[in-house]
Amino acid sequence: MPAVRRPRPTLLDVAAAAGVSKSLVSLALRGDPGVSERTRERILAVADQVGYRPSLSARTLKQGRSMLVGVVISSLANPYHTEIVASVEDAAEAQGLSVVLAHGSRERHRLADRVQQLGDLGVDGLVVVSSWVPAEVLTTAARRAPVVMVGRTAEPVPGIDSVNNDDEHGAALVVRHLAAQGHERIAHVNGSRRPAGTARRRGYEDAMAAVGLESHVRTVEPDGVAELLAGPGRPTAVFARNDVEACDVLDHALDAGLAVPADLAVVGYDDTMLARRARPRLTTVQQQREVMGTRAVELLTGRLGGRADDVHEVLEPRLVVRASG
Amino acid sequence: MPAVRRPRPTLLDVAAAAGVSKSLVSLALRGDPGVSERTRERILAVADQVGYRPSLSARTLKQGRSMLVGVVISSLANPYHTEIVASVEDAAEAQGLSVVLAHGSRERHRLADRVQQLGDLGVDGLVVVSSWVPAEVLTTAARRAPVVMVGRTAEPVPGIDSVNNDDEHGAALVVRHLAAQGHERIAHVNGSRRPAGTARRRGYEDAMAAVGLESHVRTVEPDGVAELLAGPGRPTAVFARNDVEACDVLDHALDAGLAVPADLAVVGYDDTMLARRARPRLTTVQQQREVMGTRAVELLTGRLGGRADDVHEVLEPRLVVRASG
DNA sequence: CTGAAAGCGCTTACAG
DNA sequence: CTGAAAGCGCTTACAG
Numbered sequence: 013m014p015a016v017r018r019p020r021p022t023l024l025d026v027a028a029a030a031g032v033s034k035s036l037v038s039l040a041l042r043g044d045p046g047v048s049e050r051t052r053e054r055i056l057a058v059a060d061q062v063g064y065r066p067s068l069s070a071r072t073l074k075q076g077r078s079m080l081v082g083v084v085i086s087s088l089a090n091p092y093h094t095e096i097v098a099s100v101e102d103a104a105e106a107q108g109l110s111v112v113l114a115h116g117s118r119e120r121h122r123l124a125d126r127v128q129q130l131g132d133l134g135v136d137g138l139v140v141v142s143s144w145v146p147a148e149v150l151t152t153a154a155r156r157a158p159v160v161m162v163g164r165t166a167e168p169v170p171g172i173d174s175v176n177n178d179d180e181h182g183a184a185l186v187v188r189h190l191a192a193q194g195h196e197r198i199a200h201v202n203g204s205r206r207p208a209g210t211a212r213r214r215g216y217e218d219a220m221a222a223v224g225l226e227s228h229v230r231t232v233e234p235d236g237v238a239e240l241l242a243g244p245g246r247p248t249a250v251f252a253r254n255d256v257e258a259c260d261v262l263d264h265a266l267d268a269g270l271a272v273p274a275d276l277a278v279v280g281y282d283d284t285m286l287a288r289r290a291r292p293r294l295t296t297v298q299q300q301r302e303v304m305g306t307r308a309v310e311l312l313t314g315r316l317g318g319r320a321d322d323v324h325e326v327l328e329p330r331l332v333v334r335a336s337g
Numbered sequence: 338m339p340a341v342r343r344p345r346p347t348l349l350d351v352a353a354a355a356g357v358s359k360s361l362v363s364l365a366l367r368g369d370p371g372v373s374e375r376t377r378e379r380i381l382a383v384a385d386q387v388g389y390r391p392s393l394s395a396r397t398l399k400q401g402r403s404m405l406v407g408v409v410i411s412s413l414a415n416p417y418h419t420e421i422v423a424s425v426e427d428a429a430e431a432q433g434l435s436v437v438l439a440h441g442s443r444e445r446h447r448l449a450d451r452v453q454q455l456g457d458l459g460v461d462g463l464v465v466v467s468s469w470v471p472a473e474v475l476t477t478a479a480r481r482a483p484v485v486m487v488g489r490t491a492e493p494v495p496g497i498d499s500v501n502n503d504d505e506h507g508a509a510l511v512v513r514h515l516a517a518q519g520h521e522r523i524a525h526v527n528g529s530r531r532p533a534g535t536a537r538r539r540g541y542e543d544a545m546a547a548v549g550l551e552s553h554v555r556t557v558e559p560d561g562v563a564e565l566l567a568g569p570g571r572p573t574a575v576f577a578r579n580d581v582e583a584c585d586v587l588d589h590a591l592d593a594g595l596a597v598p599a600d601l602a603v604v605g606y607d608d609t610m611l612a613r614r615a616r617p618r619l620t621t622v623q624q625q626r627e628v629m630g631t632r633a634v635e636l637l638t639g640r641l642g643g644r645a646d647d648v649h650e651v652l653e654p655r656l657v658v659r660a661s662g
Numbered sequence: 663c664t665g666a667a668a669g670c671g672c673t674t675a676c677a678g
Numbered sequence: 679c680t681g682a683a684a685g686c687g688c689t690t691a692c693a694g
Contacts (some may be wrong), residue, residue: 020481022687034663038689048663063480068457069394069403069686073670078394088419089610097413101440110448110454113438115426124467129435132393133458155388156345259614266616285414291591347671358681363673371679395671398686 021062030058036231043067072134074151081109081312082130084123086142088115091284092254096141099305107309109136111247116142124149131156135227137312143206158315160308164207168324173311175325177299181193182329183215184222186251186279189331191223195277199240201261202253212253212281225335232257237264241276248278249337255286258294262336277337300327346389355383366391379501397459406434406637407455409448411467413440416609417579421466421487424630432634434461439657441467445557449474462637468531483640485633489532493649498636500650502624507654508540509547510622511576511604514656516548520574520602527578537578537606540578546553549606557582563609566601574602574662580611583619602662617660625652 018028027034032055040055042049047055072078081104085093101111112135114126123145131153138159140150147169153159154171161174168174190198200216202209213229219226228247230236240246241264252258258280262272270276272292280287283298307325314323352359357380365372372380389614397403406429410418426436437438437460439451448470455463456478463484465475472494478484479496486499493499515523525541527534546554553572555561565571566589577583583605587597596600598618605612608623632650639648 023689024687034688035666035690036664039664042689046663051663063477065453065457065481066400067459069397069459070670071689072394072399073392073686075671075689076670089416091414094413094419107566111439112458113440114436115438126392132390133437134392152388156390223681260681262530263614263616283383289588291588348673349671359672360674360682361680364680367673373679376679392671395686396673397670398670398688399674399684 020067021064022067023064025062026055026059026064029062031056037061055241061331077136078134079109080133080135081111081134081309082127082128082135082138083111083113084130084138084140084145084263085113085115085249086117086123086144091286092282093141095284095301096304099301100139100141100162100308102302103261103304103309105305109309120144120149128154136316139308139312143208155199158312160311160315162304162308164211166207168322171322173315173323174324175304175307175311175327176208177304177327177329179211179329180215180218181211182281182297182299182331184219185329185331186281187219187223187225189295190249190251190277190331190337191225191280193249193277193337195247196225197228197245197247198225198249198251199228199230199231199247200251201230201237201254201257203233203236204253216251232260236259238268241268241270243264247276249279251279253281255280255282255284255290255294255296258336259286259290260298262290262294273335273337279337281312283332287332287334290336294336295334296332298332299327299329303327343391346387348389348391350387351380351384354387355380371374397576402461403459404434405458405460406436406634407452407458407460407463408436408438408453409451409463409465409467409470410438411442411448412439415581416472416611418466420609420626421629423582424462424626425466425487425633427627428631428632428634432638433437434634443627445469445471445474452478458641461641464633464637468533471553483637485636487629487633489536491532493647496647498640498648498650500632500636500652502535502629502652502654504536505540505543507606507622507656508537508576509544510654510656511606512541512544512548512550514620514658515574515576515602515604516550517661518574518602518662519548520572522553522570522572523550523574523576524553524555524560524572525576525578526555526557526565526582529578530559534578541576545606557585562586563593566590566593566595572601574604578606580605580607580609580615580619580621583621583661584615587615587619598660598662604662608657612657612659615661619661620659621657622654623657624654630650 023037027037034110042053070131104111116122116126137157141162150169150172164176202213208276217227230240250261252261261278265276280294280296283296287296288295348359348362352362431435438456441448441451462482466487475494475497484497489501527538542552555565575586586603590601605619605621608621612619614623
């Protein structure tokens with residue numbers, strides 16, 4: 013039985029089958045109060061029976077609205093990003109909006125293409141969960157539809173709302189936690205120059221100074237961690253900029269024969285699935301992911317409702333203490 | 338500087354700015370040979386300058402084609418699925434098609450919604466990377482646009498093409514590998530009733546019989562693995578139905594004080610990022626992910642080109658031996 | 663409650 | 679090479 017693809021039925025087909033005008037079908041389908049209950053039910057039944065489905069392109073073209081929210085992420089491989097997407101999706105759905113997702117690796121031009129594609133598709137708003145999208149791409153996109161950035165940009169982009177967590181504070185929570193346990197040689201693994209990485213590094217350094225300790229910042233690549241863990245002067249605790257790199261540190265600790273947390277405490281950031289899977293379970297910093305998704309969608313609808321001033325929302329993270337430190 | 342959202346420029350605006358008719362702009366934009374080089378360049382420059390972007394809904398409505406491929410996955414959290422998506426995307430892009438992604442957890446109705454949504458959007462084809470989409474939903478979707486299933490369905494769905502790996506063979510590769518190392522008590526952890534799970538279990542059982550060994554199948558939940566690893570009669574090797582569950586087994590082995598692979602060999606399936614991250618690095622079965630994406634898109638374009646008979650492509654997996662067994 | 667009509671932004675013959 | 683016109687499938691006043 014080969015799939016026979018016939019032209020999909022239109023409003024006109026439904027109208028013909030129901031013996032009414034096509035306007036009436038349209039009205040009935042969207043529950044217009046001017047259509048009697050009996051008529052509406054009859055029309056719905058006919059529509060269902062002929063397999064009618066509205067054409068979103070026709071509707072979007074006519075309405076100028078698509079009820080679509082575009083979400084752009086750099087990478088499907090990063091659990092922090094995909095977990096954010098899920099929360100945006102839940103929030104959008106609650107508002108009657110559908111989400112279309114696009115991802116584009118860390119190549120700026122590919123991400124820019126994706127942003128433009130979603131714009132061409134006619135999304136009513138755009139949520140960007142990637143700090144790799146250039147500011148001018150965001151600005152251009154915002155001329156067509158509101159854009160909200162989940163996460164940090166290097167500096168605020170005029171016209172773009174944002175929601176992110178307070179990375180400095182998150183880093184400080186980690187430092188205080190480790191210092192309170194008596195650690196004095198607390199290293200920070202962070203080679204990132206992205207805004208969040210920079211903020212966490214700054215938070216670490218400030219907090220270390222505040223508790224009277226000396227900062228030690230290292231990068232993962234190429235042998236940063238191995239060198240860090242070698243020799244007698246090694247740290248007793250490592251704070252990594254995110255869970256992925258914390259797992260790398262755990263890996264190196266294992267190689268070096270160090271017990272975690274006895275010989276070395278390890279703390280991550282983001283509280284992703286990796287933290288919950290790691291051995292030992294990773295102490296980490298949790299962002300308010302659910303709230304971030306909800307707020308992102310609220311910021312979008314706020315703009316659609318006419319708000320003109322930029323909003324930058326900063327949420328407080330919290331420390332999740334598990335077995336690793 | 339609040340983002341001023343003015344109505345986006347249309348073909349008509351470009352035409353006015355360039356002092357030509359709107360048909361000519363349309364022709365020029367799509368590189369019609371009937372437009373002189375000079376005129377084309379001038380029009381492109383004007384379009385660019387006024388910030389013109391074509392409306393995909395208008396184009397789709399007119400053309401009946403969107404140049405969009407929809408991809409549906411159950412979960413963004415499963416690396417096997419997201420890695421497949423990346424390969425589909427690369428293949429689609431090479432054909433000038435764009436990918437829009439939708440995900441919907443394992444709830445059948447939510448997945449069905451997503452499939453319908455993508456259909457409403459007007460995608461030219463659908464790639465389904467989830468065995469949780471009911472057959473009737475696939476069939477309905479296929480009336481609008483070709484559908485290809487990446488992975489297995491319980492039985493072939495008429496009208497739907499598919500590409501998947503030979504799970505029975507993959508399982509047999511694992512059994513033979515372990516048996517060749519002298520293992521005699523090789524257990525299989527697999528509580529899945531999904532098509533792939535069932536096939537891997539069957540492959541395991543058949544291969545065990547072929548090498549003259551007795552099968553031991555256990556489920557992960559709730560304490561299956563812990564019980565399996567306890568006591569003197571425990572297996573010396575465990576083959577898990579996928580990398581995720583193999584990591585669970587590694588976890589339990591650690592709890593039970595077993596050294597891997599000395600006390601217990603562990604093998605997974607899928608060769609995801611989890612396998613490459615696990616300690617010790619996981620021996621696993623690799624599907625031809627790149628080829629799967631490419632073939633999926635080829636099957637789609639084949640249908641669009643008019644092919645009417647169903648194609649079911651089965652690819653050979655291969656064993657990737659790492660440190661765990 | 664119902665139907666004829668206009669128009670969203672495009673593409674595509676068709677006539678010059 | 680150029681322009682007027684029709685039509686994709688919808689929604690939305692508007693007149694009955």
